[in-house]
Amino acid sequence: MHDIRAIRENPAAFDAALARRGMGAQSSEILALDQARRAAISQAEAAKAAQNAASKQVGAAKARGDEAEFERLRALVAEKKAEMAALEEDARAGDAKLTAILETLPNTPLAEVPDGADEGDNVELKRWGSPREFDFQPVEHFEIAGVARDMDFATAAKLSGARFVVLRGAVARVHRALAQFMLDLHVEDHGLREVNSPVLVRDEAMYGTGQLPKFAEDSYRTTNGWWLIPTSEVTLTNFAAGEILDGAALPLRFCAHTLCFRSEAGSAGKDTTGMLRQHQFEKVEMVSITRPEDSLAEHERMTRCAETVLERLGLPYRTIVLCTGDMGFGAQKTHDIEVWVPGQGTYREISSVSVCGDFQARRMTARFRPTDGAKPEFVHTLNGSGVAVGRCLIAVLENGQQADGSVELPEALHPYLRGRSRITPEGELA
Template structure:
C-alpha cells in the first residue's frame, strides 16, 4: 500500500516510479478523488457542528415553551445532507483504496531498467559447473529411471503438476528441508516456526497477495486460502501490532507446504518438478526498521547463498530489473542454480525487500523509542530454499553415468549415512 501523503507531496515522482513498471499515470485521478473526499469531509464536519448547535437551540426553545418546528425541519434536512456526504466520503475512500491496493510497490533507485528477465543483471557467480564425461540427464529422467519419481501416479491422484516421490529421493527431499531449517536456526539466527497452511483474507491482503494474485491461489469452500508461501502467515503474524524497537529485527523461518494454481503458466515447464501446484519451501522472513532493511536484505540473501555453497551447487545472484521485479517488492535478488540436465540457470530462491509496503497494508508498526509515534515496519522475505528445486539441482549436479545420484557430504547425517541413491 502506498502513502497518499507521499503522492500529494510529489505526484510526478510517484507516476515516474510506477512508469518504470509500465503502469499508466494515476496521480491525477487519485489526487482528484482525494481532494473531493477531503472537501466533502470538511463540509460534513461543518454540518455536524451546525446539527449539534441546532440540538442545543431546540432544547432551549422547548424548555422555554417556544416553537422549534423550523429548527427541527432544518435538522431533518441537515441529516439527509450529512448522510449523502458520508456516502460520498465512503465511496471516494473505497475507490482510492481499491486503486492504491492494485498498484505495485515503488522500486528502489538501484533497480535496473528493463521490460523483462532479459534485462536482469548478474551480480556474481559461485562454484564450478560439474564436468561430465557423459551427457547429463534432467531430473525427471533420473527420477523415473530410478523408479522413485512418479508423475503418472500423481496425475491419477490429483491431475497435472503433482509428483509422488519414493525411496531414496523422498528421503533426500526430507533431508534437504531439515538441513535448511537447521542451518537457518543454528547458524543464521532465525526462529523456527510452524505455521497454518490456510489463512484468511486479511493475511493474504496484508502480504500483497490479494487482490492482485487471487487467480494464482487456491481458496477453500469456507473462504480461506491455501498459502502460496509461508511468507504469508509469517509476515502477517505481526499485523496490527505495535512492536518495541528492542524486539527488532524479528527473523523467522518455516518449512511448509505451498500451493499455487500456476495461472498463466500453461505450457511452461510441463515436465518434471520445476513448476508444481504443491511444493515445499523453507521461507525466511524479517521484520525490521527502515534504517536496517537494506542491510537485512543483503544478510538474508547471503543466508540463502550459504545453503547452496554448503551443498556445493553452482549458482549466481541476479538483481531483477524493473519489469521483472515482483508486485510487492522494492528490490529483489534471485539466486539461480546451474542445472546440467537443462544446461541452464534456473531460479531457486528469491529474496525481496518490500520496505513499508506490506507494513502499511497490515498496519504493522514499531515504536522507535518510548513515547514516540509508531512507525511502519519494513518487511523482507526470501526462499531459503525451495526444496523441490533444490532437489532438482542436487540430482542433476550429483548424477552419475549409471543413473545413480550421489548425496552431498553435508546431507549424509540426514540420510542415515546413505551416500548414493541407486
C-alpha cells in the same frame, strides 16, 4: 499499499516510479478521488457542527414560546442530520474507490534497481562455483536411472492431475533431508526462529502480503473461504499484522518449512515435465521484520543466507538483481538466486529474496514504537526462499548424477541420511 500523503506531496515522483514498472500515470485520478473524499469529510463535519448548534437553540426557542423559531430550528436539525449522513456516505464511497485503486498498484522500485522490461534486463551480481564438466551427456532429474522409478508423475496424475509428483524411497528421503538441513542451517548458523505455521489462512492474511485482491487466480481457495498459502511468507509476515512492536525487539527473523500451493495461472506450456513447476511443493521460507533504516542491510543478509544453502551443498549458482519490469508486486528490490541444472544446461531460479519497505506493513497495519512514548511507525518487511526444496532436489540430483545412473549426494546431507552418500542405479540409498 501506498502512502496517500506521499502521493499528495510529490505526485510527479509517484508517477515516475510507476512508469519504471511500465505503468501509466495514476496520480491525477488518485488525487481527484482523495480531494473529493476529503471535501466530503470536511463538509460532513461542518454539517455536524451546524446540527449541534441548532440543537442547542431548539430548547431555548421552545422555552420562550417562539413556535416559529422552534419549528425552523427543528427542521434545520433534521436537514443537517440528513446532509451529514449523505456526505459521510460519499466519503465512505470515495474511500472505497481510492483503496480499490491503491491496493492494485505495485510497490515503487528503489532508485538502485535497474530499469528494464523483462527478465532479459536483469543484472548479474555474482557467480559461485563452476558447472561440472561431464564425460557423458547429463540428463534431467526425472531421467536419471536411480531416480526415475521413485519420481512418479503417472501415479500423481492419476491421483491429482498434471503438475503433481509422488516421491518414494531414496528420492523422498533426500527431499526430506534437504528440508531438515536448510532448517538446521538457518536456525543454528543464521539465527532465524523456526516456526510451524498453518497452510490455511483467511482473506486478511492474503491481503496483507499482497496476494489479494489482484492475484486471487494464482491461489487455491477452499469452499469454506480459507486460502491455501502460496508461500509461508503469508503467515510469517502476518505475525506483525495489527501489532505495535517494541522497536528494541527488532529485527524479528523467522523461517518455516511448509507445503505451498499455486495454481500456476498463466503458465500453460511452461516447464511441463519434471518437478520444476508444480501445483504443490515444499519450501523453507525466511521472513524478517525490521526498522526502516535496517531493511537494506537485512536484504543483503537474507540473500547470503540463501546463497549459503547452495554453497554448503556444493551447487553452482548465480545471483541477479531483478529489473523494474520483472519484480514481484510487493517488492522494492529483489535478488534472485539461480542454481545450475546440468540437464537443461542453464541456471534456474531457486530463491527470490525481496525487500518490501512499508508496502505490506501499511496493508496489515504493522507498526513499531522506536522508543518508549514515541509515535508508532510502520515496520519494513522482507521475505525470501531459503530455499525451494523441490528445486534444490532437482539441482542435487542433476549435479550429482553419474554415468551409471547413480547419484553422488552432497556431504552436508550425509548426517541426515545416516551416513549414506549416494543413490544407486537401482534407486537405493548406499
